[in-house]
Amino acid sequence: MSAAVAQTSPTRAALFPRLGSLLAIAPLGVWVAWHLWENLYAWRGDAAWSARAVDTMVTAEGRVYTGNPFGATLVSVVVFAPLLIHTAWGLRRLAASKPNGYRFFGNAKYVLQRLSALGLLAFLAAHVYLARISPALRSPTGHESFEDLASHMRHHPPTLVVYLLGVLGTTFHLANGVYTAAFIHGLAASPRAQRRMQALSVALFLLLLGVGWGAVAGLFEAGSQFLPPTD
Numbered sequence: 673m674s675a676a677v678a679q680t681s682p683t684r685a686a687l688f689p690r691l692g693s694l695l696a697i698a699p700l701g702v703w704v705a706w707h708l709w710e711n712l713y714a715w716r717g718d719a720a721w722s723a724r725a726v727d728t729m730v731t732a733e734g735r736v737y738t739g740n741p742f743g744a745t746l747v748s749v750v751v752f753a754p755l756l757i758h759t760a761w762g763l764r765r766l767a768a769s770k771p772n773g774y775r776f777f778g779n780a781k782y783v784l785q786r787l788s789a790l791g792l793l794a795f796l797a798a799h800v801y802l803a804r805i806s807p808a809l810r811s812p813t814g815h816e817s818f819e820d821l822a823s824h825m826r827h828h829p830p831t832l833v834v835y836l837l838g839v840l841g842t843t844f845h846l847a848n849g850v851y852t853a854a855f856i857h858g859l860a861a862s863p864r865a866q867r868r869m870q871a872l873s874v875a876l877f878l879l880l881l882g883v884g885w886g887a888v889a890g891l892f893e894a895g896s897q898f899l900p901p902t903d
């Protein structure tokens with residue numbers, strides 16, 4: 673191995689853990705919070721939800737995608753690339769998981785962070801397939817329609833349960849992750865700072881869960897005006 677490579681390897685080895693952790697907070701975590709918030713527009717009906725959550729306008733002729741042409745690239749850079757990097761990082765951390773010396777609360781959080789990561793992996797795969805990949809093959813907007821999502825939420829109990837659990841897992845994983853990231857990056861060094869960060873993490877979890885479940889409730893409520901899905 674050349675001297676140049678030997679010198680850069682430690683830097684690269686240190687960069688990946690930091691990148692995998694920081695990208696999960698921003699832009700990924702920030703985008704997740706925004707995404708949950710936008711879905712609250714379900715309470716205002718199809719036109720409002722479509723405009724805010726999926727950049728689609730409902731016209732007399734049908735649905736038109738109104739997003740700017742850079743929208744897809746932006747989502748790839750802000751969401752999918754950080755998600756892939758974080759998932760690769762997370763899977764390595766999962767493989768390295770071992771029994772730890774934390775007390776009950778700390779240990780429960782350690783285990784739940786890993787369980788929620790596995791749940792998220794399954795949830796995100798299903799969510800991205802149903803909300804983006806499958807509609808892209810069938811509809812001109814490339815997004816799942818309000819009617820499709822709301823009627824499944826209302827009349828198809830497995831959809832409702834998966835979204836409730838998916839939002840629970842995502843919001844716990846993100847809020848608890850904010851605490852662990854602050855700890856790892858030295859922002860919560862003293863016991864006092866740790867207590868404060870813990871309180872912030874719990875408040876963030878409850879807030880995000882309220883917004884996310886509020887959006888699911890909005891879609892469930894709106895689903896009553898649609899017939900049960902045929903698929």
Ligand code: HEM
Binds near residue numbers: 758765766789854
């Ligand atoms: C919306 C998607 C996701 C968001 C917003 C997110 C966010 C976070 C955050 C903020 C952390 C804390 C980072 C740190 O401790 O430095 C974290 C930790 C973690 N994430 Fe994710 N994550 C997501 C998806 C995933 C996925 C799909 C996996 C892969 C299975 C995963 C695996 C992990 C693991 C194992 C940890 C714990 C690392 C440790 O404490 O050692 N995450 N996540």
